[in-house]
Amino acid sequence: MNVFVREMIESDIDRVLEIERESFSPPWSREAFLLELTKNILAKYIVVEVDGRVVGYGGIWLILDEGHITNIAVDKEYRGLGLGDKLLEGLIQLCIDRDIKVITLEVRKSNEVAKELYKKHGFKECGIRPGYYTNNNEDAIIMWKTIEV
Structure with missing residues (x-):
């Protein structure tokens, strides 16, 4: 398995939308991703490919000295292979490269798989946004997460 x-x-947006729709309710729109890639100067998005096929993506907003993860998703057929780790590591590296010291995110209270992924990478639960979704x-x-280099 060749992972990149x-x-x-x-040109990744069509494939990313497929993954988005199977992963989130409600899903982001094509326009939302297009705006993130072309207009939002704070946004950075990455994809993970397996054997040349996009099978996951992640996004982050880099705001002054803070990173805010917007989303991470992996195609259902490719889950459990450590690709979420690769995406999260890539987003963390974007922060390290820009000397950003803290990263935050929101995750559904019921999403145990995502919470465990984040905890594995040093994220700590610090609060609740009631009725956020x-x-x-x-x-x-x-x-x-505080980044210590």
Whole structure:
């Protein structure tokens, strides 16, 4: 299995949307991803390829000295292979390269797999955003990581 992490480009959006739709409710739109890639100067997105096929993606906003992870998703057929780790490591490396010292994110309270991934990489649960997810009023867990180089 040949695994490669790289910057997301516009031609990746169709494939990313497929992964987005199977991973999240409600999913982001094509317009949202296009704006992130072309207009949002704070946004950085990466993809992970397996044997030349995009099978996951992740995004982060780099705001002053803080990174805010927007999303990470892996194609259902490729989950459990450590690709989420590769994406998270890539996003953390973007922060290290820019001397960013802290990273934050929100994750659904019920998403145990994602919470375990983040904890494995040093994120700590630091708060709750009640009713954060509008489709079902689920709470979000706020997680933070301090980068020590």
